[in-house]
Amino acid sequence: MTIQLFKPTFRVEECLEEIRECLEKGWTGLGFKTIEFEEKWKEYTGFKNAHFLNSATAGLHLAIKILKMTNGWQDGDEIISTPLTFVSTNHAIAYEGLKVVFADVDEYLCLDPKDVERKITNKTKAILFVGLGGSTGKYEEIVEICKRYKLKLIIDAAHMAGTRLNGEIPGKEADVLVYSFQAVKNLPTADSGMICFKEEKYDKLCREMTWLGINKDTYARTNDKGVYKWKYDVEYLGYKYHGNSIMAAIGLVQLKYLDIDNAYRRQLAKWYDEGFKNHLDKIKPIRVPINCESSRHLYIIEVNNRDDLLLALNENDIYPGVHYRDNTEYRMYSYAKGTCPNAHRMSNRVLSLPMHLRMTKYDVDYICEKIIKYSK
The missing domain is CATH 3.40.640.10 (Type I PLP-dependent aspartate aminotransferase-like (Major domain))
Known part of the structure; x- marks a missing residue:
């Protein structure tokens, strides 16, 4: 599946x-x-x-x-x-x-x-x-x-x-x-x-x-x-x-059901955090501020080999996403290329992991296992 x-x-x-x-x-x-x-x-x-x-x-x-x-x-x-x-x-x-x-x-x-x-x-x-x-x-x-x-x-x-x-x-x-x-x-x-x-x-x-x-x-x-x-x-x-x-x-x-659903999303995020806590040298979750109760629409990690990792996950039937490509890379906004170095760097390193209500802890553990295996 x-x-x-x-x-x-x-x-x-x-x-x-x-x-x-x-x-x-x-x-x-x-x-x-x-x-x-x-x-x-x-x-x-x-x-x-x-x-x-x-x-x-x-x-x-x-x-x-x-x-x-x-x-x-x-x-x-x-x-x-x-x-x-x-x-x-x-x-x-x-x-x-x-x-x-x-x-x-x-x-x-x-x-x-x-x-x-x-x-x-x-x-x-x-x-x-x-x-x-x-x-x-x-x-x-x-x-x-x-x-x-x-x-x-x-x-x-x-x-x-x-x-x-x-x-x-x-x-x-x-x-x-x-x-x-x-x-x-x-x-x-x-x-x-x-x-x-x-x-x-x-x-x-x-x-x-x-x-x-x-x-x-x-x-x-x-x-x-x-x-x-x-x-x-x-x-x-x-x-x-x-x-x-x-x-x-x-x-x-x-x-x-919005607040109930968001609470489960935050639980998924906690499971991801637990799965990566001993591997922060190569997998860095993007945190949210302490005073923010996030909707957790996304769970984003920063990794060294994003594109290779994405392909490896696809081969294991896991389909993450990228949020987002640096907009200054698009032709119509290229006048600003180079003005936001951190955004450009992160755009090539971030990966959004599956986050939806049909997921279980088993799914999160499986994803974590594969990411840990294929991350450099």
């Missing part, structure tokens, strides 16, 4: 019941379940605003777009981001004609506050912090830098569903957070996301931008009385980025 990097677990019968309600009511699009999921997410996180989207990538784009629109940013202004992330993080900046300035990563593989501060110029408008694998890294130092330099703070929380810092869901200080509920995330649907603005005015604008700039969505118009419910205005050049009730129905079920 193969051991895959990710394998989502769904409470199938509960999900089908939620979806059945959508089908029976004849409402599968925006509204109904999407509104219910937004309310449940606000209740879970403590955030004032939450808007359900068709993907986290759409959310990142909207976060940049709306902050640029409302704060007078110009094309060519800069946002500091990480080179160790999925490319959609940095594409969202480029979509809006802004320049991605890459800062290096620290021992947690998150933004290094010291390098971030070195990269700030008079054109810097925001910092985009990625909680890689569910870690908060040195988030609190990034918050202080944003305050000191009066910069906007955007959090790519794609891996952070359920992460806590000092016992609280982090991010209430941020201008906007974007979560992912893509197929293999800790709270999986098929694909969807959530954008959480600190300010209500941005949330209102976001809702129009996700529905092509229309100032009254279909669900609101359906519930209107009278003959004018068809009448709406189009104020902005928007997008079709909103989520639908089928995805929200799945999300509502998955949210109920």
Whole structure:
């Protein structure tokens, strides 16, 4: 039997019941379940605003777009981001004609506050912090830098569903957070996301931008009385980025089990830690901060012979992953090549090990055994 990097677990019968309600009511699009999921997410996180989207990538784009629109940013202004992330993080900046300035990563593989501060110029408008694998890294130092330099703070929380810092869901200080509920995330649907603005005015604008700039969505118009419910205005050049009730129905079920599922992920991580504790000379797990209760979307190790090890594990039916390739290695971001030496070095040395709810201690022990055997 193969051991895959990710394998989502769904409470199938509960999900089908939620979806059945959508089908029976004849409402599968925006509204109904999407509104219910937004309310449940606000209740879970403590955030004032939450808007359900068709993907986290759409959310990142909207976060940049709306902050640029409302704060007078110009094309060519800069946002500091990480080179160790999925490319959609940095594409969202480029979509809006802004320049991605890459800062290096620290021992947690998150933004290094010291390098971030070195990269700030008079054109810097925001910092985009990625909680890689569910870690908060040195988030609190990034918050202080944003305050000191009066910069906007955007959090790519794609891996952070359920992460806590000092016992609280982090991010209430941020201008906007974007979560992912893509197929293999800790709270999986098929694909969807959530954008959480600190300010209500941005949330209102976001809702129009996700529905092509229309100032009254279909669900609101359906519930209107009278003959004018068809009448709406189009104020902005928007997008079709909103989520639908089928995805929200799945999300509502998955949210109920998020903390339980993340607790089991942390147990898997402990088993990995135990398996490697006598071999730290050649296998170095990437730690999370002491005050961070990570979602443990990823368990990452640093090794000397990453590519050879990956092939050896594949031959033993183990399929790990790499998170991520240094984005400055991509042609479109090659202007920054060489500016983040630690990120570049780690990009060639990190390996993400299988982490999903169907795994057992036997699976973890087997993976550890093979990694120990083939690591140099």
